Amino acid sequence: MIPDMESAGPPQLVIVGRQNVGKSTLFNRITASRRAIVGDLPGLTRDRIRMPVRWKGKAFEVTDTGGMTFFEKEEVPELVGEQVRAAIESADHVIFVVDGRTELTQADHEMAELLHRRGNAVSLAVNKCDTATLDALVHEFGELGFGSGHAISAEHGRGIEALLAAATEGFSRDESAEHDPELKPIRIAILGRPNVGKSTLLNRITGAGHAIVSAMPGTTRDAVDAIAEHKGQSFVFVDTAGIRRKGKTREMAEKLSVVMAQRHLRMADVALLLVEPQEGVTAQDAHIAGYAHEAGKACILVVNKWDLATQGVGEFRKHVREELKMLPYAPVAFVSAQTGLHISSLFPLIKKSARAAQRRIPTAELNRFLSELDLDRVTVPGPRKPKFTYVTQVGIKPPTFLFFSNLRGPFHFGLERYLTNQLRARFGFDGTPIVIRSKPRRER
Numbered sequence: 001m002i003p004d005m006e007s008a009g010p011p012q013l014v015i016v017g018r019q020n021v022g023k024s025t026l027f028n029r030i031t032a033s034r035r036a037i038v039g040d041l042p043g044l045t046r047d048r049i050r051m052p053v054r055w056k057g058k059a060f061e062v063t064d065t066g067g068m069t070f071f072e073k074e075e076v077p078e079l080v081g082e083q084v085r086a087a088i089e090s091a092d093h094v095i096f097v098v099d100g101r102t103e104l105t106q107a108d109h110e111m112a113e114l115l116h117r118r119g120n121a122v123s124l125a126v127n128k129c130d131t132a133t134l135d136a137l138v139h140e141f142g143e144l145g146f147g148s149g150h151a152i153s154a155e156h157g158r159g160i161e162a163l164l165a166a167a168t169e170g171f172s173r174d175e176s177a178e179h180d181p182e183l184k185p186i187r188i189a190i191l192g193r194p195n196v197g198k199s200t201l202l203n204r205i206t207g208a209g210h211a212i213v214s215a216m217p218g219t220t221r222d223a224v225d226a227i228a229e230h231k232g233q234s235f236v237f238v239d240t241a242g243i244r245r246k247g248k249t250r251e252m253a254e255k256l257s258v259v260m261a262q263r264h265l266r267m268a269d270v271a272l273l274l275v276e277p278q279e280g281v282t283a284q285d286a287h288i289a290g291y292a293h294e295a296g297k298a299c300i301l302v303v304n305k306w307d308l309a310t311q312g313v314g315e316f317r318k319h320v321r322e323e324l325k326m327l328p329y330a331p332v333a334f335v336s337a338q339t340g341l342h343i344s345s346l347f348p349l350i351k352k353s354a355r356a357a358q359r360r361i362p363t364a365e366l367n368r369f370l371s372e373l374d375l376d377r378v379t380v381p382g383p384r385k386p387k388f389t390y391v392t393q394v395g396i397k398p399p400t401f402l403f404f405s406n407l408r409g410p411f412h413f414g415l416e417r418y419l420t421n422q423l424r425a426r427f428g429f430d431g432t433p434i435v436i437r438s439k440p441r442r443e444r
Helices: 022-030 075-090 105-117 132-144 161-166 174-178 199-207 252-267 282-293 315-322 341-358 363-371 411-427
Strands: 012-016 048-055 056-064 092-099 121-128 185-191 223-228 233-237 270-275 298-303 332-334 386-394 402-404 437-438
Touching: 012 022, 012 075, 012 161, 012 270, 022 048, 022 092, 022 161, 048 223, 048 341, 075 105, 075 315, 092 161, 092 341, 105 132, 121 161, 121 199, 132 233, 161 298, 174 199, 185 199, 185 252, 185 341, 199 233, 199 270, 199 341, 282 298, 282 386, 298 315, 298 341, 315 332, 332 341, 341 411, 363 386, 363 411, 402 411, 411 437
Parallel strands: 012 056, 012 092, 092 121, 185 233, 185 270, 270 298, 298 332, 402 437
Antiparallel strands: 048 056, 223 233, 386 402
């Protein structure tokens, strides 16, 4: 079992508050990112989102949480509440955000009471104080019991330095964090259509309930990060929102989630594409596979819920290969996030695929490989038989090779496929796409 990352590691700074007070804007400001979805629609954030931050020699993690409602009995608000309470339990310091331009609400008082019961160290952030004239209103929030608070504007960056100084006062300096000698973490994006088990897989891998899990499709809106360690290697898993076809994506929040999922795919080293045996590989699965392939990402096909399958491994593997022909290089893993079946097999596959995507082949080896190619086996239309003079690797992630030849323009797909297959046979590159580029040699 992967250890629960909540119990160890850097200090935890957790942002809480009711809906639409600017928690995600503050999170993005502190982390210098656009990691959390921000909009005027209440309830955009549902899951906990964590990011590491280094500020003035202090290394810590910041967590954004969903807005607490306290009074709603529906499934998703209750699950959001569970996530917020879990984050507060693990917090070394809490930033309690309120809206400086509105009066205190019952939800603000309920949150304050919850924090007092828990006994957390709390900094009160009175947000949306965009000008100095609004700073005087801060004293009106003293009735919450956390002092007069800090007047801030998360949107404009006002007051953030003073807030962070107070919130991290008890955090120790960690100069080594600036020059971390440890292995760089591998970043993995978990992709799939809604309700294939992405959040369940994330929680199973990390051994912690980071993501909300519900039978309701589309529960995840933000991409949720979680860290796991396996045999000395760090892995950062990102559970993205389920990607629907454009015609079925109507809500603004859902459209933003899809855009963020695509963005986190671009940032990832490896993509895990989840499919399920009950429905088989659908057109939407192929659509998402196309995203991963076009992004040039190393990819692993994860057949989830295999404990419920009625067909054999060989039969379903053949089905996957036929339906996802754009990913012939992706290994296929058969797992059950619900029961833990074969979950540990994902780690070596991820590590192997990530390394393959970053592999560089020396030019001398590539040209020895070039001299041994049997081009008589390749049929290329046109009057010229292909002749190569030189090859070099010009990029990684994905591995990209430039071939100099007597041919003009891009290679015929048959020749490109032959070169790709031969590179794989000689050098590996399991799990990653390969890009072939051509350049005509100079003629005397």
